Amino acid sequence: xxxxxxxxxxxxxxxxxxxxxxxxxxxxxxxxxxxxxxxxxxxxxxxxxxxxxxxxxxxxxxxxxxxxxxxxxxxxxxxxxxxxxxxxxxxxxxxxxxxxxxxxxxxxxxxxxxxxxxxxxxxxxxxxxxxxxxxxxxxxxxxxxxxxxxxxxxxxxxxxxxxxxxxxxxxxxxxxxxxxxxxxxxxxxxxxxxxxxxxxxxxxxxxxxxxxxxxxxxxxxxxxxxxxxxxxxxxxxxxxxxxxxxxxxxxxxxxxxxxxxxxxxxxxxxxxxxxxxxxxxxxxxxxxxxxxxxxxxxxxxxxxxxxxxxxxxxxxxxxxxxxxxxxxxxxxxxxxxxxxxxxxxxxxxxxxxxxxxxxxxxxxxxxxxxxxxxxxxxxxxxxxxxxxxxxxxxxxxxxxxxxxxxxxxxxxxxxxxxxxxxxxxxxxxxxxxxxxxxxxxxxxxxxxxxxxxxxxxxxxxxxxxxx
Amino acid sequence: xxxxxxxxxxxxxxxxxxxxxxxxxxxxxxxxxxxxxxxxxxxxxxxxxxxxxxxxxxxxxxxxxxxxxxxxxxxxxxxxxxxxxxxxxxxxxxxxxxxxxxxxxxxxxxxxxxxxxxxxxxxxxxxxxxxxxxxxxxxxxxxxxxxxxxxxxxxxxxxxxxxxxxxxxxxxxxxxxxxxxxxxxxxxxxxxxxxxxxxxxxxxxxxxxxxxxxxxxxxxxxxxxxxxxxxxxxxxxxxxxxxxxxxxxxxxxxxxxxxxxxxxxxxxxxxxxxxxxxxxxxxxxxxxxxxxxxxxxxxxxxxxxxxxxxxxxxxxxxxxxxxxxxxxxxxxxxxxxxxxxxxxxxxxxxxxxxxxxxxxxxxxxxxxxxxxxxxxxxxxxxxxxxxxxxxxxxxxxxxxxxxxxxxxxxxxxxxxxxxxxxxxxxxxxxxxxxxxxxxxxxxxxxxxxxxxxxxxxxxxxxxxxxx
Numbered sequence: 001x002x003x004x005x006x007x008x009x010x011x012x013x014x015x016x017x018x019x020x021x022x023x024x025x026x027x028x029x030x031x032x033x034x035x036x037x038x039x040x041x042x043x044x045x046x047x048x049x050x051x052x053x054x055x056x057x058x059x060x061x062x063x064x065x066x067x068x069x070x071x072x073x074x075x076x077x078x079x080x081x082x083x084x085x086x087x088x089x090x091x092x093x094x095x096x097x098x099x100x101x102x103x104x105x106x107x108x109x110x111x112x113x114x115x116x117x118x119x120x121x122x123x124x125x126x127x128x129x130x131x132x133x134x135x136x137x138x139x140x141x142x143x144x145x146x147x148x149x150x151x152x153x154x155x156x157x158x159x160x161x162x163x164x165x166x167x168x169x170x171x172x173x174x175x176x177x178x179x180x181x182x183x184x185x186x187x188x189x190x191x192x193x194x195x196x197x198x199x200x201x202x203x204x205x206x207x208x209x210x211x212x213x214x215x216x217x218x219x220x221x222x223x224x225x226x227x228x229x230x231x232x233x234x235x236x237x238x239x240x241x242x243x244x245x246x247x248x249x250x251x252x253x254x255x256x257x258x259x260x261x262x263x264x265x266x267x268x269x270x271x272x273x274x275x276x277x278x279x280x281x282x283x284x285x286x287x288x289x290x291x292x293x294x295x296x297x298x299x300x301x302x303x304x305x306x307x308x309x310x311x312x313x314x315x316x317x318x319x320x321x322x323x324x325x326x327x328x329x330x331x332x333x334x335x336x337x338x339x340x341x342x343x344x345x346x347x348x349x350x351x352x353x354x355x356x357x358x359x360x361x362x363x364x365x366x367x368x369x370x371x372x373x374x375x376x377x378x379x380x381x382x383x384x385x386x387x388x389x390x391x392x393x394x395x396x397x398x399x400x401x402x403x404x405x406x407x408x409x410x411x412x413x414x415x416x417x418x419x420x421x422x423x424x425x426x427x428x429x430x431x432x433x434x435x436x437x438x439x440x441x442x443x444x445x446x447x448x449x450x451x452x453x454x455x456x457x458x459x460x461x462x463x464x465x466x467x
Numbered sequence: 468x469x470x471x472x473x474x475x476x477x478x479x480x481x482x483x484x485x486x487x488x489x490x491x492x493x494x495x496x497x498x499x500x501x502x503x504x505x506x507x508x509x510x511x512x513x514x515x516x517x518x519x520x521x522x523x524x525x526x527x528x529x530x531x532x533x534x535x536x537x538x539x540x541x542x543x544x545x546x547x548x549x550x551x552x553x554x555x556x557x558x559x560x561x562x563x564x565x566x567x568x569x570x571x572x573x574x575x576x577x578x579x580x581x582x583x584x585x586x587x588x589x590x591x592x593x594x595x596x597x598x599x600x601x602x603x604x605x606x607x608x609x610x611x612x613x614x615x616x617x618x619x620x621x622x623x624x625x626x627x628x629x630x631x632x633x634x635x636x637x638x639x640x641x642x643x644x645x646x647x648x649x650x651x652x653x654x655x656x657x658x659x660x661x662x663x664x665x666x667x668x669x670x671x672x673x674x675x676x677x678x679x680x681x682x683x684x685x686x687x688x689x690x691x692x693x694x695x696x697x698x699x700x701x702x703x704x705x706x707x708x709x710x711x712x713x714x715x716x717x718x719x720x721x722x723x724x725x726x727x728x729x730x731x732x733x734x735x736x737x738x739x740x741x742x743x744x745x746x747x748x749x750x751x752x753x754x755x756x757x758x759x760x761x762x763x764x765x766x767x768x769x770x771x772x773x774x775x776x777x778x779x780x781x782x783x784x785x786x787x788x789x790x791x792x793x794x795x796x797x798x799x800x801x802x803x804x805x806x807x808x809x810x811x812x813x814x815x816x817x818x819x820x821x822x823x824x825x826x827x828x829x830x831x832x833x834x835x836x837x838x839x840x841x842x843x844x845x846x847x848x849x850x851x852x853x854x855x856x857x858x859x860x861x862x863x864x865x866x867x868x869x870x871x872x873x874x875x876x877x878x879x880x881x882x883x884x885x886x887x888x889x890x891x892x893x894x895x896x897x898x899x900x901x902x903x904x905x906x907x908x909x910x911x912x913x914x915x916x917x918x919x920x921x922x923x924x925x926x927x928x929x930x931x932x933x934x
Contacts (some may be wrong), residue, residue, distance in 0.1 A: 016916070046851060048913045057912065063851050169910075201925030317909045320916045337904065344906040346913050355908055384513060384530050416908045420920070423905055424888045428895030437804070438890055439811040439821055441883045442784045443636075444516045445524065446813055449483065449787045453887070 005328065006031045009330045010095060010110035012085045014038025015047065016316050017068050017297030018116030020323025021330065024075045025114075034077045035108065037097055039084040042146050043069050048316050051170070052148045055177035061146045061153075075438065085108035088113070090270050090290055108167060111293055112330035113184075115267055115280065116323070119298035119314075120144070124165070124190075125370045126236075128227035129256070139233030140254045143174050155253050156181050162253040163236040165224045167194035169347045171257035176349040178253070184251050186217040188224050188238050198345050198358045200406050206392050206410040209354035219249075227254060239296040262312065263301045268308075275301040284336040286326035294330055296322035300464035305340030306358050307367035317344060344423050346416045355419035358406030358426050364396060371396040371405060374432070374460025378452035380414045385444050389413040390460045395432070396423070402432040402455075402464050418453050432461045471500045476797045477562055477577035479552045479733065481505025483584030483783050484764030486534050486589050487790025488542045492581075495798035497530065498644050501544045502575065504564055506551040508534050509613050515614045516784050518637070523643035528613045528620075545914070555580070557737050557757055579759055579797035582734055582747065583790070586727035586781070587611070589785045591632070591657075593703075595694035596723070606700030606723045610641050610669050620741070630654075630703040631719040632691045634661035634866060636814045638724035643816040645767065653684040653716050655691050655705050665812050666875050667827045669842075673859050673877040677819035683735035686716075693723060725785070729766045729779065742768040742777045751803040753793035761797055763789035772807030773826050773872045773893065774834035784811060822886035825893050827872030838863040839871060841899070841927025847881045847920035852911050856880040862899070862921040869899040869931050876920075885920050899928045 009025045009032055011018045014184075022036045045064040052058045072079045086105070087097040121142035123129055131137050141152050158297045160183050165177040178185045187194070193204040194211065208218070219238055226237040228231065235248040264281045273289035275281035279301035286294045297319035301310045313349055314321060328335035346355040362369045374395045381388030389412045396406035409415050409421035412462060416445035425435050436457040442449045476492045476499055479484045505624045512531040521523045527594045532554035539546045549566065552570070555562040558855055561574045588609035590596055598604050608619050627650050631642040634656035645652045654661070660671040661678065674686070686705055695715060702715040740756035742748035746768035751762045764786035768777045780786060795802035831838045832871040841862045848855030856879045863873035874889035876882050892902050903924040909916045 021847045024690060039532075046911060048847060048909075049849070049851060051772040052852065054909050057853065058851055059853070066849070066851060076822065157619045173910075315906075315909075316916055320903060321906070328667060344908055346908040346910050348910070355905070363484060380534070382513060382516070384516060384525055384533060385519065386524065386526070412505075414884060416910075416913045417881060419889065420885065420888035420905070420907050420918075423907065424891040424902065425895060427901055427905060428892060428897040432889060432897040434805065434894055435891065438887070438894060439784045439788070439809040439824070440783075440887050440890065441811055441813040442782075443813050443815070443883075444513060444519050445815060446883045448782055451887075 006033050007111040007332070008033040008035065008109065009114065010108060011036045011114040011116055012095070013116030013118055013297065014040060014044055014079070014081070015116060015118050016044065016298060017317070017319035017323040018114065018214045019044035020320050021114045021296055021327035022115060023075060024324045025065070025331040026077055026328030028328045028333040032331050035080070036072070037078055037080045037083045037085060039082065039100060040145060041082050043072060045146060050143050050146070051173040051177040054143070054149055054153060054174070054178040059073065061149050085266055086267060088270055089230065090151045090293070093292060112294065114326050114330055115288070115293060115295040115299060116297045117263040117266055117299045119349070121256060122259050122261045123256055124224065124258050126224050126227060128229070130252065136428060137227055137229065137233050138231055139229070139252055140227055142256055143170065152253060152255065156183060160253060161251045163251040164255045164257060165236065166257035166259070167218070168197055168257060168259070169195065169345065172349040173347060174255050174257055177215065179350070183253070186219065188222050188236065188249070189445055190220045190221070190223050190241065192220050194218070195354065195411045198356050199354060199410070200394065202330050202352070202360070203392065203394055203408045203410050204262045207352050207354050210410070210412060211342065211350040214350045220284055260298060260314070264299055268294060268297065276308055277301045277312050284339065284388060285329050286322050286337065286355060287329070294326040296326045302337065303340045303362070305338065305342045305458055307363060308340065309363070309367055311343070313341065313342060315343070317343065338427065341424050342426060344419060346419060351412055352410070353407070353412060353415035354410045355416045356408040357419050357423045358396065360406060360408070361396060361410070364405060369405070370399055370403070372399050372463050373462045374455035374456045374458070374463070376452050376459055378455060379448065380411070382444055382448045391415065391452050393452045394461050395456045397432050397460050397464070399467070402461070404432060404435060421453060423462060432457045432464060436461050473500050474578040474799070475500040475502065475576065475583065478503045478581040478583055479562065480585055481507060481511055481546070482583060482585050482786070483549070484786035484790040485581065486511035487541070487787050488581045488583060488763055488794035490534070490542060491791045491794030493542045493544055494801040495795045499798050501934040502547070503539070503544055504547045504550045504552060506567060506774070507550065507699040509610060510534055510539060510546055510548065517610050517613070518644040520638040521610070521616055522647040528616050531613065533772070541561050541722055552733055555733060555737055557760070560759060579761065581793050581797055582755070582760065582762040582766060583764045584730040584733055584766045586729045589726050589728045590723055591691060591725050593691050593694060595649045595696070604694055604696065604700050605616060605698055606696065606719055607694055607723065610637065610722055619722065623650060625649060627720060627803060628715050628718045629722060630718040631722045631724060632703065633676060633724035633726070634685070635664055635724060635726070636662065636812065640814060641722050641724055646683065646817070648812050650720070651716070653686065655686045655689050655703070655716070657688070657690045659687050661685070662821065665823050666821060666877070667829070667861065670821070670859065670861055670877050671873045674821050677865060677877070677879060681817045683817060719755065725782070727765060734762060736764065744777055744779050746779045748933060751806065752796050753789050753804065755882065756794070760848030761793040763793045769804065770807045771830070772805065772809050774830060775835070776830070776834055777806065778808060778810070780808065782810070782812065792866055794913065806896065806929040809890050809893060811886060813886060817864045818879055818891045819877070820882035822881060822883045823873070823875040823878045824886050825863065827873060828863060836872070837866055839866050839869070839927045839930050841923045841925070841930070843919050843923035843926055845922060846915065847878065847915060849911055849915045855882055858882065858919050860919045862923045862927050864899050864927050864931070865890065866934070869928070871897055871899060871902060886919060899931060901922045903928050
């Protein structure tokens with residue numbers, strides 16, 4: 001290790017968690033050397049924003065950059081783009097960096113290492129998706145990076161057809177973006193409904209009913225088994241899981257949004273313990289099992305706030321907060337994440353808006369909790385006020401204590417911010433009884449006197465009292 | 468008392484609290500006689516909706532009726548409109564009712580009495596407002612009842628001018644409604660800014676700056692001292708509190724929105740204890756000091772959740788919840804209000820949206836708490852996403868424990884539902900540290916990764932740690 005006075009914090013990965021870690025390391029120790037390495041060619045940009053750059057709502061892909069090179073320079077953070085960490089030595093605390101442009105290698109010592117290596121899109125077993133290992137067939141795309149987005153954008157021409165495989169948050173947002181660009185989109189998912197990683201079945205069905213009004217062809221319980229075509233994709237063959245019937249959906253573009261696999265090679269090489277979800281296990285300080293090595297973001301797992309079960313992080317919300325925590329701790333400060341992940345998640349697509357927090361019914365049951373359920377369908381406005389829109393609220397509470405454990409909201413307006421009240425309540429251990437009596441925002445053009453969020457708790461409370 | 472088996476619950480007042488009480492009394496005891504008496508000629512309607520019926524956003528004043536006569540019939544609630552309670556006998560438990568139409572009187576026995584007598588608009592000492600005691604000069608109006616609203620509506624003609632005296636919630640909403648109807652409106656308030664009963668000075672100034680963009684003439688620190696004109700009002704003379712300079716604002720309509728005085732005569736006659744605010748004092752069960760008599764709504768005071776100080780109820784939100792509690796308790800059930808009033812309050816006018824909960828700085832200081840303050844000005848959306856609007860958030864926390872005590876938000880969009888997260892946090896006793904780490908709703912078209920509501924807590928937290 002060369003002679004130096006200031007500590008050196010090395011961050012591998014330039015996404016939300018890594019870049020936030022760099023920022024907070026710098027804020028915590030103004031003298032530290034902070035080095036950030038990214039295998040991409042853009043500094044920190046919003047991955048979640050990619051569908052919106054595709055649709056043009058964000059005017060350019062470059063517009064997604066959140067911290068520019070000059071921003072990093074201003075904060076005296078040394079950024080190496082187009083660079084990968086190829087190996088590391090935890091005894092001597094060095095990482096070997098390799099330039100992807102010219103292959104040049106360099107051993108860089110560190111005092112603290114933050115792994116923010118993210119995740120790579122997962123390709124389901126689908127014949128013909130690749131023309132050779134690692135090379136996707138023309139027209140087959142992921143949407144994980146700016147180059148991915150630009151490649152899809154280059155395919156958008158009038159009359160083009162697209163198939164989006166995966167009806168999760170990103171899949172739905174991508175399908176909407178393509179539709180907004182005038183592309184005929186079909187949506188395919190192996191599960192029985194959309195958004196089932198985010199919503200319970202009943203709430204997912206409510207979300208689907210709203211989307212269905214836009215006449216988007218949707219194929220559920222359907223596995224994408226094959227990409228047809230020669231040089232370029234011509235269609236996606238899907239197979240119904242029940243009937244085993246196959247059909248080909250003709251397309252010029254197939255976007256695969258079936259989730260990600262954590263990038264854990266470096267962590268494994270370092271000897272960092274993995275969790276049951278095969279992500280890097282970290283504690284509330286974002287420390288791995290190896291001294292001096294922190295991990296943050298999509299490559300990590302943490303525990304669910306309510307059930308305590310290990311869950312992949314996988315959300316920008318948590319990644320950013322982990323970045324802050326790891327950055328502060330790596331620089332010698334003191335920061336802790338809450339005791340678990342609330343899992344606040346929101347999206348909107350095709351006029352449907354959804355928001356959820358906490359585990360769903362299935363996750364609770366898996367954790368041995370048979371939740372009390374309260375559901376209420378109401379309006380965003382008082383009944384006499386024109387323009388109110390339907391809002392469906394579901395709450396999940398502990399069957400004995402009545403503590404709020406989860407909430408899901410689906411509607412067409414004023415959905416998203418309502419979930420934050422539940423997030424605060426769950427974090428604070430608030431019970432149904434208190435939440436049902438919460439003084440919520442009320443004014444005629446704004447919300448009803450008794451808000452659907454409190455009335456759903458009333459419904460659950462009646463069940464609690466009947467027990 | 469005549470011979471009867473079912474208990475009789477008598478409710479005086481047909482507004483939000485009284486009607487809700489009737490509803491929940493019925494739900495609690497299906498056999499009880501529930502009688503509701505109102506001195507108005509409309510069954511329960513939304514007073515808060517009056518400005519919106521004036522502007523036509525709610526198509527008619529009759530459209531504000533929330534529980535119609537047939538609704539009451541369906542619930543077997545005996546409604547007497549146009550009827551006042553002129554006196555009562557708490558020993559024999561009877562109330563004397565008098566028909567306002569024909570003066571007929573009747574003694575009605577009760578087992579439980581719920582006073583929901585509301586409040587009457589307060590007229591500041593303003594020369595010429597009345598042509599004779601109790602009779603307002605033509606063109607001078609309150610906006611408390613449907614007849615008030617209809618009387619104003621009848622005055623609306625092209626080129627008409629109006630002065631709204633009082634820049635509180637109702638005053639601002641009324642001024643907006645009149646402006647929407649094409650009336651030239653000036654706003655006058657004796658205080659240095661608008662909405663000072665709802666917001667701290669700094670946040671009120673932010674609200675005013677937004678409204679000011681609409682070029683509405685506003686006169687603060689200005690007392691309305693005189694109504695000019697003969698048969699009909701021709702203008703309002705205002706006097707600057709500092710310079711004592713007077714000027715006349717010409718107008719055809721003057722709407723007085725300077726607050727209300729509780730209707731407590733019946734409660735005083737019954738021997739119910741009043742509180743320091745000269746409203747009826749009630750406990751968490753909405754019981755007055757007299758056995759068998761409950762009180763709810765604008766005629767009552769309760770305590771502030773945070774400071775414990777007595778405060779007039781004065782909000783539909785709380786009135787409705789008190790109605791539920793009193794109705795259940797009067798019918799032999801069991802219900803309690805939370806230990807105090809959170810005071811969640813929201814409005815929008817002239818493009819300005821505000822939301823607040825909990826006491827402001829002045830109320831906290833009066834209660835001996837020098838609050839930690841955190842303020843953050845951010846955007847409703849991530850910086851890269853077009854269409855984000857400015858949002859200013861202020862949090863007030865306990866200087867030692869860091870517990871959240873109050874919050875205020877001002878902006879032009881997505882303001883209102885954000886306050887509910889603070890309301891839940893305050894009710895649950897959540898501290899800055901937890902709230903700052905709250906996983907809030909995040910998606911590019913919805914909200915930034917780190918929401919201004921959590922960042923305001925971060926600012927306060929830094930101050931807490933510096934102590």
